[in-house]
Amino acid sequence: MWNHIEQALHDSMSRVATKIATLLPGVLAFVAALLIFFILAWIFATLVRWLLMALKFDERVGRGTGSIAELSPRHTPTVLVTRLVYWCFVLVGVVIGLSAFEASSAEPGLAAYVLAYVPRIVGAAILLFVGTILARFLSRSMLVTAVNLNLHYARLLATGVKWMVLVLTAAMVLDHLAIAGAIVDLAFGILFGGIVLALALAVGLGSRDLVSRSLEREAIKSSETAHQEERLHHF
Amino acid sequence: MAKTELLPELQRSAREPGPVELVIGVTGSPEMDVLRAKAPACLQGIGAKTIVAYAGDNRMNGYGSSEDNIHFASYAMPHAAGSSAFWIEIGAAQRAVLALAGAWQARACLVIHSDLAALDPDTIRLLTEPVLSGSSDLMMPVYQTGKYDALINKSLLSPFSRALYGRRVKFPLAFDFCAGASALAKLNQSDLKSANNGEPQLLWPVNAVATSGGQIGQAAVGTRHGAQTDSMDLSAVLTELAAALFKEAEACAPFWQRVRGSQPALRYGTSMVPTEDAQPIDCRPMVESFVLGSRNLEEVWRLVLPPATMLELKRLARLDVESFRMPDALWARIVYDFALAFRMRRLSRSHLLGALTPLYLGWVASYAQEVGGATTQEANHKVEELARTYEEQKPYLVSRWRWPLRVS
Numbered sequence: 001m002w003n004h005i006e007q008a009l010h011d012s013m014s015r016v017a018t019k020i021a022t023l024l025p026g027v028l029a030f031v032a033a034l035l036i037f038f039i040l041a042w043i044f045a046t047l048v049r050w051l052l053m054a055l056k057f058d059e060r061v062g063r064g065t066g067s068i069a070e071l072s073p074r075h076t077p078t079v080l081v082t083r084l085v086y087w088c089f090v091l092v093g094v095v096i097g098l099s100a101f102e103a104s105s106a107e108p109g110l111a112a113y114v115l116a117y118v119p120r121i122v123g124a125a126i127l128l129f130v131g132t133i134l135a136r137f138l139s140r141s142m143l144v145t146a147v148n149l150n151l152h153y154a155r156l157l158a159t160g161v162k163w164m165v166l167v168l169t170a171a172m173v174l175d176h177l178a179i180a181g182a183i184v185d186l187a188f189g190i191l192f193g194g195i196v197l198a199l200a201l202a203v204g205l206g207s208r209d210l211v212s213r214s215l216e217r218e219a220i221k222s223s224e225t226a227h228q229e230e231r232l233h234h235f
Numbered sequence: 236m237a238k239t240e241l242l243p244e245l246q247r248s249a250r251e252p253g254p255v256e257l258v259i260g261v262t263g264s265p266e267m268d269v270l271r272a273k274a275p276a277c278l279q280g281i282g283a284k285t286i287v288a289y290a291g292d293n294r295m296n297g298y299g300s301s302e303d304n305i306h307f308a309s310y311a312m313p314h315a316a317g318s319s320a321f322w323i324e325i326g327a328a329q330r331a332v333l334a335l336a337g338a339w340q341a342r343a344c345l346v347i348h349s350d351l352a353a354l355d356p357d358t359i360r361l362l363t364e365p366v367l368s369g370s371s372d373l374m375m376p377v378y379q380t381g382k383y384d385a386l387i388n389k390s391l392l393s394p395f396s397r398a399l400y401g402r403r404v405k406f407p408l409a410f411d412f413c414a415g416a417s418a419l420a421k422l423n424q425s426d427l428k429s430a431n432n433g434e435p436q437l438l439w440p441v442n443a444v445a446t447s448g449g450q451i452g453q454a455a456v457g458t459r460h461g462a463q464t465d466s467m468d469l470s471a472v473l474t475e476l477a478a479a480l481f482k483e484a485e486a487c488a489p490f491w492q493r494v495r496g497s498q499p500a501l502r503y504g505t506s507m508v509p510t511e512d513a514q515p516i517d518c519r520p521m522v523e524s525f526v527l528g529s530r531n532l533e534e535v536w537r538l539v540l541p542p543a544t545m546l547e548l549k550r551l552a553r554l555d556v557e558s559f560r561m562p563d564a565l566w567a568r569i570v571y572d573f574a575l576a577f578r579m580r581r582l583s584r585s586h587l588l589g590a591l592t593p594l595y596l597g598w599v600a601s602y603a604q605e606v607g608g609a610t611t612q613e614a615n616h617k618v619e620e621l622a623r624t625y626e627e628q629k630p631y632l633v634s635r636w637r638w639p640l641r642v643s
Contacts, residue, residue, distance in 0.1 A: 137583065140535065144589035147531050148470040150524055154531045232516065232599070233384040234469055 029100035037093020045086040052078045091122070124176045131169025135162045167191065255341040256283030257363060260332020262325055262410070263312065263349030264290045271307070273354045278305055288335050290328060290349070310335060320475050321467065325410070326437040330422075333414065333438075337423045343367050344419055348410035353458045361454035361504045362413040371452035371501060372418040373444045377405045378458060379507055382606050382614035383516065387476055389618045390598050395480060395570060398625035398632075399491040400445040403499045404453055407441040408476070410460055414440060421447045437479040446490045452501035473595055474588040481577040492633050497626060515607030521600035522556045528593025535590040539576040544568060551597065561601035563624035569594055570625075571632040579639055 052058075058076045098114050139162035146154030171188040175181055257278075261270065267289075274287050284304050291309030313327045329346050336344035343366045347353040353362075353376070365371040378385070388406060396407040414422055422443050444451055484491065529536075529552035537545060547565050554560075576587055606614040 140583070140586050143531060144535065144586050147524075147528050148468075148589060148592050150520075150527060152527065154527070158531075232386065232603070234386045234472065234599075 025104040026101035029104045030097035033097035033100050034090075034093045037089050037096065041086045041089030041093070044089060045082045048085045049078060049082045052081060057081070091118070094118075120177055124173045127169060127173050127176060131165060131172070135165035135169065138162070138165055164195075254284060255286055255336075255339045256343070257285045257367070258332065258336035258339060258341040258344045259285065259287045259354075259359075260329070260336065260344055260346045261287070261289040261349050261351070262328035262332060262346060265349045265351050269351055270354070273351065274307075275305055277354055277356045277359050279356075286339065286341070288332055290331075308335075321472075322408075322437055322475055322479065326479075329438045333419060333422050336414075337419050341416070341419070343413055343415050345413040346411060348460055350460060352460050353411040353456070355458075358411070358454075358456045358458050361456055362411065365452050365454070365501070365503055366413045366415040366418075369415070370450070372415045372449035373440055373451045374413040374503070375404050375406055375441060375451065375453045375500070376409050376411050376456045376458060377453050377504075377506065378409075378456065378460075382609070382611050383603065386599055386602070387473060387595075390566070390595065390602070390621070391570060392476065392480060393618075394567070394622040394625040395484075395574075396439070396441060397497050397622050398567075398629045399484060399487070399494065400442050401491075401494040401497045402441055402445045402451050403497050403622070404441045404451060406453075407439060408437065408479075411456075411458065412440055414444075417447075418444050418449055421449065436482060437476075439479075439483050442483055442487060446487060450501070452503055455502070455504035455506040457507060470589055470592040473592055474585070477573070477588050477591060478577070478584065481574045484574055485578050488636065492636065516603045518559065518600040518603050519556050521596040521603070522559050525559075525593050525597035525600065526552045528590070528597075532590050532593065535582065535586060536594075538581050539587065539590070540569065540572050544572065548594075556600075557604075559597075559600055559604065561598050563621045564628060566594075566598045566621070567625045567628040568631060571628065571635070574632065575635050575639060578636070 057078050095115060095118070139158045142161045143154055143158035146157050151157065167188070171184050174184045259274070259278075270287065270289060278285050284306070286306045286308050288308045288310055290312035310331060313331045325348075328349075332346055333344055343363055345359065345363055353359075358376070362374045362376065366374050385406075388408070392408050393405055397403050418440070422438070422440055441451060529548055533545075536548070540548070544565065547562075551559065551561060573587065573591055576582070577584060581587070602617065606617055609617070
């Protein structure tokens with residue numbers, strides 16, 4: 001009996017070792033391809049950066065990229081192009097690494113399965129990047145505008161805008177990745193609907209007195225300060 | 236820059252030889268009845284050919300209608316590309332009339348606002364005579380202002396311009412001014428430079444003439460233009476003007492880094508002291524705006540201002556309204572830090588300039604409290620002190636402009 005068990009364990013161990021041995025060349029090929037493309041990515045990104053700096057790329061396109069600079073002021077066009085080149089090479093490295101893995105490990109269909117998912121990952125990464133930048137930009141815009149309008153809940157508004165955009169982005173990313181699509185749709189609908197309903201109830205019922213008092217105070221303050229402001233001329 | 240469009244009649248006229256003594260360029264569409272009624276009376280003393288150019292359309296008479304030596308000519312109002320901003324439109328019209336005067340090879344060009352407030356004999360004489368006599372290349376007006384008037388100019392435009400370009404001009408961004416032939420050439424040249432940049436820009440005649448070493452004069456005029464921008468949002472006006480000022484500083488950096496101190500502009504005319512406004516202003520709303528900004532915009536201010544300034548602002552935010560005073564040196568350094576952040580693009584420019592408004596209101600509150608019981612003369616001394624402080628703090632700007640990472 002014990003011999004049978006020992007024999008079975010021995011057989012399964014040898015199958016695992018065989019499997020690992022079969023996979024190992026593929027893994028090595030994948031890692032080697034990835035390493036080569038990381039190095040290539042670094043070299044090409046450096047070359048592109050040097051080239052763009054020599055061509056004064058930032059100055060040349062500066063006038064046409066006002067909106068990019070507004071959204072992400074620290075990312076110059078050169079940095080954006082350089083990073084794009086770098087990550088394109090890395091992506092190509094992953095694809096080639098997967099092909100090499102498949103070719104040398106006799107595991108059919110893996111590369112095709114992963115490759116089919118790559119566009120979704122790229123799309124989701126872009127969505128996440130844009131959403132994060134947009135959330136920060138809109139939040140700061142709201143904060144500055146609300147402060148200049150003398151709204152005492154400026155920070156609350158800015159935080160609200162930021163999280164609304166981030167939640168929307170997260171839902172879009174998950175939807176794009178096809179992860180728990182139905183649940184995300186449902187949860188997002190409930191969350192957004194809930195927020196709107198909560199705000200409506202808060203303003204309409206709970207905070208009715210607070211809002212009316214606040215508006216009254218603003219109206220009184222406006223009439224009091226109108227005369228003062230008439231005497232001040234900024235230009 | 237918006238391209239200056241000449242009507243066909245005007246293009247022919249621009250090629251016509253013949254000396255043009257003076258071009259009066261109205262920056263916009265004036266009331267024609269008023270213009271035709273007032274212009275001959277105002278220009279009686281000037282014997283040579285004078286052209287009054289105003290913005291009009293093709294149905295108007297173009298060049299050719301003349302009364303004695305005065306010719307009326309219409310030009311197509313240029314559209315400031317992609318901008319509806321008030322000052323950008325004015326700047327585009329000013330560039331247009333200067334370009335016309337350049338094309339006509341005029342000896343002088345008097346630029347006036349379309350409300351025609353400056354179209355009176357005294358103002359025209361004061362602004363044009365020094366230019367036509369050759370004693371000044373550029374004449375700027377000194378408008379009569381009370382102590383609570385022209386606050387953006389007093390706190391920002393005038394002292395900043397004076398510190399950087401070394402000319403003590405009270406109103407560097409005026410609706411009306413007069414440029415001589417040499418200044419015209421310089422201004423039209425600077426116009427071409429800004430056109431290369433592609434963005435519509437304001438016209439800063441003082442800076443353009445100062446960079447070429449021209450003679451600048453200023454005349455005390457009785458003109459009052461009314462509140463042109465009072466109905467506009469303060470933050471929008473401040474953003475527009477500060478952006479234009481900082482862009483100009485960026486463009487002229489090689490020049491102003493070499494300028495030390497300032498020289499007075501030649502004065503013409505007698506200053507008239509406006510009616511005194513001795514009643515103090517309630518500064519509480521402005522201080523509250525400053526405190527609100529201090530509480531909420533710290534994350535933005537921290538990207539722009541060094542820790543020492545942040546510390547001072549926090550201290551100010553804790554003061555009560557009566558004892559609220561913003562030191563001149565602090566305000567000057569804040570403006571310089573914003574100019575640096577604007578150049579370095581530390582954050583979005585719209586956010587940056589929007590975050591300046593509460594700080595500006597803090598300065599206004601402090602200034603209004605200081606001059607509350609003072610006369611206009613005393614308030615002017617206070618403004619002069621601020622301008623001197625800007626000059627004293629200029630090494631701070633120069634040093635951080637050259638080595639931005641050293642201090643922050």
